[in-house]
Amino acid sequence: MLKLVFRRVLVLIPMVLAVALCSFFLVRLAPGDYFTELSTNPQISEETISALRQQYLPDRPWYEQFAGWMARVLRGDFGYSFACNCQVSTLILERVLNTTVLALASLLLGLLIALPLGVLVAGHRCLWLDRALSFVTSLSLSLPSFLVALLAVLLAAKTGWFPIGGVHSLDYEKYSAARKLSDFLHHLILPATVLAVRQIPAYIRQTRVSMIEALSQDYILTARAKGLSDRSVNFKHAIRNAAGPLISMFGNSVGSLLSGAFVVEVIMSWPGLGSLAVSSLLSRDLNVLVACLIYAALLLALGNLLGDLLLAAADPRIRRPHQT
Secondary structure (H helix, E strand, O other), X not given: OHHHHHHHHHHHHHHHHHXXXXXXXXXXXXXXXXXXXXXXXXXXXXXXXXXXXHHHOOOOOXXXXXXXXXXXXXXXXXXEEOOOOEEHHHHHHHHHHHHHHHHHHHHHHHHHHHHHHHHHHHHHOOHHHHHHHHHHHHHHHHOOHHHHHHHXXXXXXXXXXXXXXXXXXXXXXXXXXXXXXXXXXXXXHHHHHHHHHOOHHHHHHHHHHHHHHHHOOXXXXXXXXXXXXXXXXXXXXXXXXXXXXXXXXXXXXXXXXXXXXXXXXXXXXXXXXXXXXXXHHHOOOHHHHHHHHHHHXXXXXXXXXXXXXXXXXXXXXXXXXXXX
């Protein structure tokens, strides 16, 4: 297992470095910057803006700028946020945590709904249930994430059942520990559900296909011949062998989770990486924008690594690829 982790990490390092390099160049090639926006403020003199440019954007060759910037990044220093007047590292850590919690909550919710439904459809092979579920999943996949998020915001505004935006209430600090957790979950449930809507159909379909294939194996027929119940056969035997494709799908779905999370964060005012990236882009706060891109790449890489490790734990052949 350690050798597998080492090999995967060796692959991830150049990928993250490539993302950092591309982010560095793309952001700096884009027209305008924070100081251009600042120059539109009549209360700030040209001399002040020129002094700030000399302080934070020295006129050096690009390779020297990148080397110095990368050295600071490796120390965890992403520079200074001019728009928020604070260090980027301080600003972004909480946002990374919020995005991670949102993605994990939506993934857990999606699996809790998709796995039982997929096993149910595959185990009973009921035609009308199969068709009904196929229609619902097709409809769900056809709905864009931003439309589902807008409908969720409309539902919250019309009914008042859910808060709109934020991760906690205004008087959050006065709550007890249990009330704080309840308040956070109350804010989390709607954006997590919106993000899970795009994941559930794919997991249902993959679970159904994997379970149908597993249930056709000889050991399942033997288990049923011994008198085991359908529930025991489905959830104790077949699903173990059907887990491999689902775990592989988990690694592939991390990217869609992050991209979907960015859309949901912006529309539903969830303070995560997505909303921070958009606000920093609009304000030309380039240090924050690059940090958001790098952290998103890291989350994607770590998600894929976790998927590989789970697959290796479920299938020993992955850990010993040289053996047949």
